[in-house]
Amino acid sequence: MHKPTVETAALREHILTYARTRMGYDVPPLDRPQSLEWLTAHAGQTITEDGLGGMRALGVFADVLAPATISTDHPGYLSFIPTAPTEASTLFDLVVSASSIYGGSWLEGSGAVYAENQVLSWLASEVGLPDTAGGLFVQGGTLGNLSALVAARHTARLKRETDGLPMPARWKFVCSAEAHSSLKAAAAVMDVDIVKARVDSEGRLHGSAVEEALETAGDGVFAIVATAGTTNFGIVDDLDGVGEVAKRHGYWYHIDGAYGLAGILAPSTRELFAGSERADSFIVDPHKWLFAPFDACALVYRNPELARAAHTQHGEYLDTLTQRDEWNPSDYAYNLTRRVRGLPLWFSLATHGTRAYSEAVEANIQLAHRIAAEIRRRPHLSLVREPVLSVVVFEREGWTADDYERWSAKLLDEQVAFVVPSSHGGRPNTRFAIVNPETSYELLIQILDSME
Protein backbone atom coordinates (compact mmCIF):
# COMPACT_ATOMS: atom_id res chain seq x y z
CA MET A 1 0.00 0.00 0.00
CA HIS A 2 3.04 2.32 0.02
CA LYS A 3 6.33 2.72 -1.82
CA PRO A 4 8.56 -0.38 -1.81
CA THR A 5 10.30 -1.26 1.43
CA VAL A 6 13.03 -3.86 1.81
CA GLU A 7 10.30 -6.37 2.51
CA THR A 8 8.26 -5.60 -0.58
CA ALA A 9 11.40 -5.60 -2.73
CA ALA A 10 12.10 -9.14 -1.48
CA LEU A 11 8.52 -10.14 -2.15
CA ARG A 12 8.82 -8.78 -5.67
CA GLU A 13 11.75 -11.12 -6.28
CA HIS A 14 9.84 -14.08 -4.87
CA ILE A 15 6.84 -13.39 -7.06
CA LEU A 16 8.99 -12.98 -10.16
CA THR A 17 10.80 -16.19 -9.27
CA TYR A 18 7.46 -17.96 -8.93
CA ALA A 19 6.40 -16.66 -12.34
CA ARG A 20 9.77 -17.60 -13.84
CA THR A 21 9.49 -21.14 -12.47
CA ARG A 22 5.92 -21.54 -13.72
CA MET A 23 6.95 -20.36 -17.18
CA GLY A 24 10.09 -22.48 -17.17
CA TYR A 25 8.42 -25.89 -16.97
CA ASP A 26 8.75 -28.01 -20.08
CA VAL A 27 5.41 -29.44 -19.07
CA PRO A 28 3.58 -27.66 -16.23
CA PRO A 29 1.93 -29.78 -13.54
CA LEU A 30 -1.58 -30.68 -14.71
CA ASP A 31 -3.02 -30.48 -11.16
CA ARG A 32 -6.64 -31.01 -10.23
CA PRO A 33 -9.72 -29.48 -8.61
CA GLN A 34 -10.31 -29.87 -4.86
CA SER A 35 -13.45 -29.72 -2.79
CA LEU A 36 -14.50 -26.71 -0.75
CA GLU A 37 -13.90 -28.78 2.40
CA TRP A 38 -10.36 -29.64 1.30
CA LEU A 39 -9.59 -26.01 0.46
CA THR A 40 -11.05 -24.77 3.71
CA ALA A 41 -8.95 -27.28 5.63
CA HIS A 42 -5.72 -26.53 3.76
CA ALA A 43 -5.90 -22.82 2.92
CA GLY A 44 -8.03 -21.73 5.83
CA GLN A 45 -9.10 -18.14 6.30
CA THR A 46 -6.78 -15.95 4.23
CA ILE A 47 -8.46 -12.56 4.66
CA THR A 48 -7.65 -11.23 8.10
CA GLU A 49 -7.60 -7.84 9.76
CA ASP A 50 -3.81 -7.74 10.08
CA GLY A 51 -2.98 -9.49 6.82
CA LEU A 52 -0.91 -12.65 6.38
CA GLY A 53 2.07 -10.86 4.90
CA GLY A 54 3.08 -11.37 1.28
CA MET A 55 5.33 -14.37 1.86
CA ARG A 56 2.67 -16.34 3.66
CA ALA A 57 0.00 -15.41 1.16
CA LEU A 58 2.30 -16.46 -1.69
CA GLY A 59 2.96 -19.70 0.15
CA VAL A 60 -0.78 -20.42 0.38
CA PHE A 61 -1.12 -19.76 -3.32
CA ALA A 62 1.89 -21.83 -4.37
CA ASP A 63 1.27 -24.78 -2.06
CA VAL A 64 -2.51 -24.99 -1.85
CA LEU A 65 -4.45 -22.81 -4.27
CA ALA A 66 -2.45 -23.15 -7.50
CA PRO A 67 -2.30 -26.98 -7.31
CA ALA A 68 -6.08 -26.86 -6.98
CA THR A 69 -6.39 -25.33 -10.46
CA ILE A 70 -5.98 -27.29 -13.68
CA SER A 71 -3.23 -26.00 -15.98
CA THR A 72 -5.10 -25.25 -19.19
CA ASP A 73 -1.80 -24.96 -21.06
CA HIS A 74 -0.79 -28.54 -20.22
CA PRO A 75 -0.35 -30.47 -23.50
CA GLY A 76 -2.74 -33.11 -22.17
CA TYR A 77 -5.51 -30.58 -21.49
CA LEU A 78 -7.74 -31.48 -24.43
CA SER A 79 -11.20 -30.65 -23.04
CA PHE A 80 -13.52 -27.77 -23.90
CA ILE A 81 -11.14 -25.40 -25.73
CA PRO A 82 -7.73 -25.23 -23.98
CA THR A 83 -5.30 -22.33 -24.08
CA ALA A 84 -1.68 -22.36 -25.18
CA PRO A 85 -0.05 -18.97 -24.79
CA THR A 86 3.36 -18.43 -26.35
CA GLU A 87 6.05 -17.61 -23.85
CA ALA A 88 6.34 -14.16 -25.41
CA SER A 89 2.65 -13.45 -24.82
CA THR A 90 2.74 -14.68 -21.21
CA LEU A 91 5.82 -12.63 -20.47
CA PHE A 92 4.18 -9.58 -21.92
CA ASP A 93 1.07 -10.13 -19.85
CA LEU A 94 3.34 -9.49 -16.87
CA VAL A 95 4.42 -6.22 -18.46
CA VAL A 96 0.80 -5.21 -19.03
CA SER A 97 0.10 -5.94 -15.37
CA ALA A 98 3.08 -3.89 -14.27
CA SER A 99 2.21 -0.92 -16.48
CA SER A 100 -1.20 0.31 -15.27
CA ILE A 101 -2.31 1.33 -18.74
CA TYR A 102 -5.90 2.47 -19.13
CA GLY A 103 -7.05 0.91 -22.37
CA GLY A 104 -10.40 2.63 -22.72
CA SER A 105 -9.30 5.86 -24.34
CA TRP A 106 -6.77 7.23 -26.79
CA LEU A 107 -6.09 10.12 -24.42
CA GLU A 108 -4.74 7.79 -21.77
CA GLY A 109 -3.58 4.73 -23.71
CA SER A 110 -2.68 5.88 -27.22
CA GLY A 111 0.54 3.89 -27.60
CA ALA A 112 -0.99 0.65 -26.41
CA VAL A 113 -4.22 1.22 -28.35
CA TYR A 114 -2.15 1.86 -31.50
CA ALA A 115 -0.45 -1.54 -31.06
CA GLU A 116 -3.74 -3.35 -30.34
CA ASN A 117 -5.26 -1.75 -33.41
CA GLN A 118 -2.47 -3.05 -35.63
CA VAL A 119 -3.33 -6.56 -34.50
CA LEU A 120 -7.02 -5.95 -35.19
CA SER A 121 -6.16 -4.58 -38.65
CA TRP A 122 -4.15 -7.69 -39.41
CA LEU A 123 -7.09 -9.90 -38.38
CA ALA A 124 -9.50 -7.73 -40.38
CA SER A 125 -7.36 -8.03 -43.48
CA GLU A 126 -7.13 -11.83 -43.11
CA VAL A 127 -10.92 -11.95 -42.92
CA GLY A 128 -11.15 -9.63 -45.93
CA LEU A 129 -12.65 -6.50 -44.37
CA PRO A 130 -11.65 -3.06 -45.70
CA ASP A 131 -8.94 -0.87 -44.11
CA THR A 132 -11.63 1.18 -42.40
CA ALA A 133 -12.65 -1.80 -40.23
CA GLY A 134 -11.82 -1.61 -36.54
CA GLY A 135 -12.79 -2.67 -33.07
CA LEU A 136 -11.23 -3.68 -29.79
CA PHE A 137 -10.30 -6.56 -27.55
CA VAL A 138 -12.98 -7.43 -25.01
CA GLN A 139 -12.92 -9.99 -22.22
CA GLY A 140 -14.28 -12.97 -24.15
CA GLY A 141 -16.39 -14.22 -27.00
CA THR A 142 -19.57 -14.00 -24.95
CA LEU A 143 -19.11 -10.27 -24.50
CA GLY A 144 -17.93 -9.92 -28.11
CA ASN A 145 -21.06 -11.55 -29.50
CA LEU A 146 -23.29 -9.47 -27.22
CA SER A 147 -21.57 -6.22 -28.19
CA ALA A 148 -21.81 -6.97 -31.92
CA LEU A 149 -25.49 -7.85 -31.65
CA VAL A 150 -26.24 -4.71 -29.64
CA ALA A 151 -24.59 -2.67 -32.41
CA ALA A 152 -26.62 -4.56 -35.00
CA ARG A 153 -29.93 -3.90 -33.28
CA HIS A 154 -29.10 -0.28 -32.68
CA THR A 155 -28.38 0.11 -36.37
CA ALA A 156 -31.69 -1.56 -37.28
CA ARG A 157 -33.56 0.72 -34.87
CA LEU A 158 -31.98 3.85 -36.29
CA LYS A 159 -32.85 2.74 -39.81
CA ARG A 160 -36.51 2.28 -38.89
CA GLU A 161 -36.54 5.68 -37.26
CA THR A 162 -34.97 7.31 -40.30
CA ASP A 163 -37.38 5.53 -42.65
CA GLY A 164 -40.33 6.47 -40.45
CA LEU A 165 -41.23 2.82 -39.92
CA PRO A 166 -42.77 1.42 -36.71
CA MET A 167 -40.65 -0.72 -34.39
CA PRO A 168 -41.35 -4.48 -34.46
CA ALA A 169 -43.17 -6.18 -31.60
CA ARG A 170 -40.05 -8.34 -31.07
CA TRP A 171 -36.51 -8.00 -32.38
CA LYS A 172 -34.85 -11.26 -33.45
CA PHE A 173 -31.74 -12.72 -35.01
CA VAL A 174 -31.14 -15.90 -36.98
CA CYS A 175 -28.51 -18.54 -36.17
CA SER A 176 -28.18 -22.32 -36.40
CA ALA A 177 -28.94 -24.96 -33.78
CA GLU A 178 -25.19 -25.64 -33.58
CA ALA A 179 -24.41 -22.03 -32.60
CA HIS A 180 -22.74 -21.29 -29.27
CA SER A 181 -24.66 -20.93 -25.99
CA SER A 182 -23.41 -17.34 -25.65
CA LEU A 183 -25.87 -16.30 -28.38
CA LYS A 184 -28.75 -17.55 -26.28
CA ALA A 185 -27.30 -15.64 -23.34
CA ALA A 186 -27.05 -12.49 -25.48
CA ALA A 187 -30.65 -12.88 -26.61
CA ALA A 188 -31.76 -13.15 -22.98
CA VAL A 189 -29.85 -10.02 -21.93
CA MET A 190 -31.10 -8.07 -24.94
CA ASP A 191 -34.63 -9.45 -24.56
CA VAL A 192 -34.76 -10.50 -28.22
CA ASP A 193 -35.77 -13.77 -29.87
CA ILE A 194 -33.66 -16.31 -31.72
CA VAL A 195 -34.86 -17.83 -34.97
CA LYS A 196 -33.13 -21.19 -35.38
CA ALA A 197 -32.23 -22.23 -38.90
CA ARG A 198 -31.70 -25.90 -39.78
CA VAL A 199 -28.27 -27.33 -40.51
CA ASP A 200 -27.29 -29.96 -43.11
CA SER A 201 -26.16 -33.49 -42.26
CA GLU A 202 -22.65 -32.14 -41.60
CA GLY A 203 -23.99 -29.60 -39.12
CA ARG A 204 -23.43 -26.62 -41.45
CA LEU A 205 -25.71 -23.67 -41.91
CA HIS A 206 -26.39 -22.65 -45.52
CA GLY A 207 -28.00 -19.63 -47.14
CA SER A 208 -31.03 -21.70 -48.22
CA ALA A 209 -31.76 -22.63 -44.59
CA VAL A 210 -31.50 -18.97 -43.60
CA GLU A 211 -33.99 -18.11 -46.38
CA GLU A 212 -36.41 -20.72 -44.99
CA ALA A 213 -36.00 -19.38 -41.47
CA LEU A 214 -36.64 -15.84 -42.69
CA GLU A 215 -39.91 -16.92 -44.32
CA THR A 216 -41.31 -17.94 -40.94
CA ALA A 217 -39.48 -15.34 -38.83
CA GLY A 218 -41.91 -12.49 -39.44
CA ASP A 219 -41.06 -8.87 -38.71
CA GLY A 220 -38.10 -7.68 -36.62
CA VAL A 221 -35.02 -9.58 -37.83
CA PHE A 222 -31.92 -7.45 -37.26
CA ALA A 223 -29.01 -9.88 -37.77
CA ILE A 224 -27.89 -13.20 -39.17
CA VAL A 225 -25.18 -15.02 -37.23
CA ALA A 226 -22.93 -17.66 -38.77
CA THR A 227 -20.41 -19.75 -36.85
CA ALA A 228 -16.87 -20.12 -38.15
CA GLY A 229 -15.85 -23.22 -36.23
CA THR A 230 -18.39 -24.59 -33.74
CA THR A 231 -16.98 -25.36 -30.32
CA ASN A 232 -18.14 -28.99 -30.29
CA PHE A 233 -17.01 -30.07 -33.74
CA GLY A 234 -15.22 -27.19 -35.46
CA ILE A 235 -17.94 -26.94 -38.12
CA VAL A 236 -17.63 -23.88 -40.36
CA ASP A 237 -20.93 -22.63 -41.76
CA ASP A 238 -21.27 -21.71 -45.43
CA LEU A 239 -20.06 -18.19 -44.74
CA ASP A 240 -20.45 -17.05 -48.34
CA GLY A 241 -23.96 -18.41 -48.82
CA VAL A 242 -25.23 -17.10 -45.47
CA GLY A 243 -23.57 -13.73 -46.05
CA GLU A 244 -25.14 -13.43 -49.47
CA VAL A 245 -28.63 -13.91 -48.01
CA ALA A 246 -27.93 -11.45 -45.18
CA LYS A 247 -26.78 -8.86 -47.67
CA ARG A 248 -29.70 -9.38 -50.05
CA HIS A 249 -32.14 -8.74 -47.20
CA GLY A 250 -30.11 -5.89 -45.76
CA TYR A 251 -29.47 -7.60 -42.41
CA TRP A 252 -26.34 -7.23 -40.31
CA TYR A 253 -24.06 -10.25 -40.79
CA HIS A 254 -22.09 -11.35 -37.72
CA ILE A 255 -19.55 -14.18 -37.73
CA ASP A 256 -18.84 -15.94 -34.45
CA GLY A 257 -15.33 -17.30 -34.90
CA ALA A 258 -14.33 -17.38 -31.22
CA TYR A 259 -12.55 -20.69 -31.59
CA GLY A 260 -12.39 -21.54 -35.26
CA LEU A 261 -11.74 -18.34 -37.17
CA ALA A 262 -8.05 -18.78 -36.39
CA GLY A 263 -8.26 -21.58 -38.96
CA ILE A 264 -8.32 -18.90 -41.66
CA LEU A 265 -4.56 -18.61 -41.10
CA ALA A 266 -3.89 -22.24 -42.07
CA PRO A 267 -3.32 -22.88 -45.78
CA SER A 268 -5.22 -26.19 -45.70
CA THR A 269 -8.44 -24.72 -44.25
CA ARG A 270 -8.33 -21.15 -45.50
CA GLU A 271 -10.89 -21.69 -48.24
CA LEU A 272 -13.49 -22.92 -45.72
CA PHE A 273 -13.75 -19.29 -44.67
CA ALA A 274 -14.55 -17.92 -48.13
CA GLY A 275 -17.27 -15.31 -47.75
CA SER A 276 -15.98 -14.06 -44.39
CA GLU A 277 -15.31 -10.77 -46.20
CA ARG A 278 -19.08 -10.20 -46.24
CA ALA A 279 -19.19 -9.83 -42.44
CA ASP A 280 -20.41 -6.65 -40.76
CA SER A 281 -18.70 -7.86 -37.60
CA PHE A 282 -16.72 -10.86 -36.41
CA ILE A 283 -15.08 -12.17 -33.26
CA VAL A 284 -12.10 -14.43 -32.66
CA ASP A 285 -10.64 -15.30 -29.23
CA PRO A 286 -6.84 -15.10 -28.99
CA HIS A 287 -7.11 -17.07 -25.72
CA LYS A 288 -8.48 -20.00 -27.68
CA TRP A 289 -6.44 -20.63 -30.80
CA LEU A 290 -4.17 -17.62 -31.23
CA PHE A 291 -1.72 -18.60 -28.50
CA ALA A 292 -2.44 -15.74 -26.09
CA PRO A 293 -3.27 -15.86 -22.37
CA PHE A 294 -6.73 -15.34 -20.87
CA ASP A 295 -8.73 -13.35 -21.45
CA ALA A 296 -9.12 -11.75 -24.84
CA CYS A 297 -11.61 -11.63 -27.68
CA ALA A 298 -10.92 -9.59 -30.81
CA LEU A 299 -14.13 -7.88 -31.94
CA VAL A 300 -14.00 -6.17 -35.33
CA TYR A 301 -16.65 -4.16 -37.19
CA ARG A 302 -16.80 -3.37 -40.89
CA ASN A 303 -18.17 0.07 -40.03
CA PRO A 304 -17.02 0.94 -36.50
CA GLU A 305 -19.09 4.15 -36.47
CA LEU A 306 -22.26 2.05 -36.18
CA ALA A 307 -20.85 0.37 -33.07
CA ARG A 308 -19.73 3.68 -31.61
CA ALA A 309 -23.23 5.07 -31.95
CA ALA A 310 -24.57 2.08 -30.03
CA HIS A 311 -21.99 1.81 -27.27
CA THR A 312 -20.52 5.19 -26.33
CA GLN A 313 -21.30 6.04 -22.71
CA HIS A 314 -22.04 9.68 -21.99
CA GLY A 315 -21.44 11.41 -18.70
CA GLU A 316 -20.15 14.76 -17.55
CA TYR A 317 -16.85 13.35 -16.40
CA LEU A 318 -16.42 11.45 -19.67
CA ASP A 319 -17.30 14.20 -22.15
CA THR A 320 -13.72 15.38 -22.43
CA LEU A 321 -12.94 11.91 -23.81
CA THR A 322 -15.94 11.22 -25.96
CA GLN A 323 -16.09 14.64 -27.60
CA ARG A 324 -12.71 14.11 -29.23
CA ASP A 325 -12.21 12.70 -32.66
CA GLU A 326 -9.96 9.92 -31.41
CA TRP A 327 -10.16 6.13 -31.22
CA ASN A 328 -11.52 5.23 -27.80
CA PRO A 329 -11.78 1.43 -27.58
CA SER A 330 -14.42 1.64 -24.85
CA ASP A 331 -16.84 3.16 -27.35
CA TYR A 332 -17.09 -0.01 -29.41
CA ALA A 333 -18.40 -2.56 -26.90
CA TYR A 334 -20.32 -3.03 -23.70
CA ASN A 335 -17.47 -1.91 -21.45
CA LEU A 336 -15.77 1.19 -20.10
CA THR A 337 -12.60 0.60 -18.08
CA ARG A 338 -10.49 -1.93 -19.90
CA ARG A 339 -7.15 -3.66 -19.62
CA VAL A 340 -5.07 -3.52 -22.81
CA ARG A 341 -5.62 -7.24 -23.14
CA GLY A 342 -4.61 -7.28 -26.78
CA LEU A 343 -1.01 -6.38 -25.96
CA PRO A 344 0.23 -9.89 -25.08
CA LEU A 345 -0.88 -11.05 -28.54
CA TRP A 346 0.59 -7.92 -30.11
CA PHE A 347 3.99 -8.53 -28.52
CA SER A 348 4.06 -12.17 -29.52
CA LEU A 349 2.99 -11.38 -33.10
CA ALA A 350 5.52 -8.57 -33.33
CA THR A 351 8.17 -10.97 -32.02
CA HIS A 352 7.43 -14.06 -34.09
CA GLY A 353 5.72 -12.66 -37.18
CA THR A 354 2.45 -13.87 -38.65
CA ARG A 355 3.93 -16.86 -40.53
CA ALA A 356 4.72 -18.64 -37.25
CA TYR A 357 1.01 -18.33 -36.38
CA SER A 358 -0.10 -19.85 -39.69
CA GLU A 359 2.32 -22.72 -39.18
CA ALA A 360 1.23 -23.38 -35.60
CA VAL A 361 -2.48 -23.45 -36.50
CA GLU A 362 -1.75 -25.69 -39.48
CA ALA A 363 0.27 -28.07 -37.29
CA ASN A 364 -2.69 -28.46 -34.90
CA ILE A 365 -4.97 -29.26 -37.84
CA GLN A 366 -2.56 -31.82 -39.24
CA LEU A 367 -2.25 -33.49 -35.84
CA ALA A 368 -6.06 -33.68 -35.61
CA HIS A 369 -6.17 -35.45 -38.99
CA ARG A 370 -3.37 -37.82 -38.02
CA ILE A 371 -5.04 -38.90 -34.80
CA ALA A 372 -8.40 -39.18 -36.61
CA ALA A 373 -6.78 -41.65 -39.02
CA GLU A 374 -5.52 -43.66 -36.05
CA ILE A 375 -9.02 -43.66 -34.50
CA ARG A 376 -10.42 -44.97 -37.78
CA ARG A 377 -7.88 -47.80 -37.71
CA ARG A 378 -8.79 -48.98 -34.22
CA PRO A 379 -11.69 -51.47 -34.18
CA HIS A 380 -13.21 -50.26 -30.87
CA LEU A 381 -13.10 -46.57 -31.74
CA SER A 382 -15.04 -44.54 -34.27
CA LEU A 383 -15.21 -40.90 -35.28
CA VAL A 384 -18.50 -39.14 -34.62
CA ARG A 385 -17.62 -36.78 -37.48
CA GLU A 386 -14.60 -36.20 -39.66
CA PRO A 387 -12.58 -33.39 -38.09
CA VAL A 388 -12.75 -30.06 -39.93
CA LEU A 389 -10.38 -27.94 -37.85
CA SER A 390 -8.60 -29.23 -34.74
CA VAL A 391 -11.42 -30.89 -32.77
CA VAL A 392 -11.71 -34.69 -32.95
CA VAL A 393 -14.88 -36.26 -31.51
CA PHE A 394 -15.01 -40.02 -31.15
CA GLU A 395 -16.73 -42.94 -29.43
CA ARG A 396 -15.50 -46.08 -27.69
CA GLU A 397 -17.70 -49.00 -28.68
CA GLY A 398 -19.81 -50.30 -25.80
CA TRP A 399 -18.99 -47.54 -23.33
CA THR A 400 -21.69 -45.90 -21.25
CA ALA A 401 -21.46 -42.37 -19.90
CA ASP A 402 -20.21 -43.90 -16.63
CA ASP A 403 -17.39 -45.70 -18.42
CA TYR A 404 -16.24 -42.40 -19.92
CA GLU A 405 -16.47 -40.75 -16.50
CA ARG A 406 -14.34 -43.40 -14.83
CA TRP A 407 -11.76 -43.38 -17.62
CA SER A 408 -11.57 -39.57 -17.61
CA ALA A 409 -11.16 -39.43 -13.81
CA LYS A 410 -8.34 -41.99 -14.01
CA LEU A 411 -6.47 -39.98 -16.64
CA LEU A 412 -6.65 -36.91 -14.45
CA ASP A 413 -5.83 -38.87 -11.33
CA GLU A 414 -2.70 -40.22 -12.97
CA GLN A 415 -1.95 -36.70 -14.21
CA VAL A 416 -1.72 -37.89 -17.81
CA ALA A 417 -4.40 -35.73 -19.38
CA PHE A 418 -7.63 -33.84 -18.89
CA VAL A 419 -10.14 -35.26 -21.37
CA VAL A 420 -13.76 -35.04 -20.26
CA PRO A 421 -16.78 -36.98 -21.49
CA SER A 422 -19.11 -35.33 -23.96
CA SER A 423 -22.13 -36.46 -25.95
CA HIS A 424 -23.84 -36.00 -29.28
CA GLY A 425 -27.46 -36.82 -30.11
CA GLY A 426 -27.84 -38.54 -26.74
CA ARG A 427 -24.79 -40.82 -27.29
CA PRO A 428 -21.82 -40.45 -24.98
CA ASN A 429 -18.42 -39.71 -26.52
CA THR A 430 -15.24 -37.80 -25.85
CA ARG A 431 -13.24 -35.24 -27.76
CA PHE A 432 -9.76 -33.90 -28.29
CA ALA A 433 -9.62 -30.12 -28.78
CA ILE A 434 -6.10 -29.54 -30.05
CA VAL A 435 -4.79 -25.97 -29.87
CA ASN A 436 -1.47 -26.56 -28.13
CA PRO A 437 1.67 -26.92 -30.27
CA GLU A 438 3.18 -28.94 -27.39
CA THR A 439 0.51 -31.64 -27.67
CA SER A 440 2.23 -34.63 -29.24
CA TYR A 441 0.97 -37.50 -31.37
CA GLU A 442 2.55 -39.85 -28.84
CA LEU A 443 0.51 -38.43 -25.96
CA LEU A 444 -2.71 -38.79 -27.97
CA ILE A 445 -1.78 -42.41 -28.77
CA GLN A 446 -1.18 -43.04 -25.06
CA ILE A 447 -4.67 -41.71 -24.33
CA LEU A 448 -6.23 -43.92 -27.03
CA ASP A 449 -4.34 -46.92 -25.64
CA SER A 450 -5.92 -46.23 -22.25
CA MET A 451 -9.33 -46.92 -23.84
CA GLU A 452 -8.51 -50.48 -24.95
Ligand SMILES: *Cc1c(COP(=O)(O)O)cnc(C)c1O
Ligand atom coordinates in the same frame (compact mmCIF):
# COMPACT_ATOMS: atom_id res chain seq x y z
C1 LIG B 1 -15.87 -20.13 -26.72
C2 LIG B 1 -16.87 -19.64 -27.67
C3 LIG B 1 -17.66 -18.52 -27.38
C4 LIG B 1 -17.57 -17.81 -26.05
O1 LIG B 1 -16.31 -17.28 -25.86
P1 LIG B 1 -15.77 -16.95 -24.38
O2 LIG B 1 -14.45 -16.33 -24.64
O3 LIG B 1 -15.67 -18.27 -23.68
O4 LIG B 1 -16.76 -16.04 -23.75
C5 LIG B 1 -18.54 -18.07 -28.34
N1 LIG B 1 -18.65 -18.70 -29.51
C6 LIG B 1 -17.93 -19.80 -29.84
C7 LIG B 1 -18.13 -20.44 -31.17
C8 LIG B 1 -17.01 -20.31 -28.92
O5 LIG B 1 -16.29 -21.39 -29.24
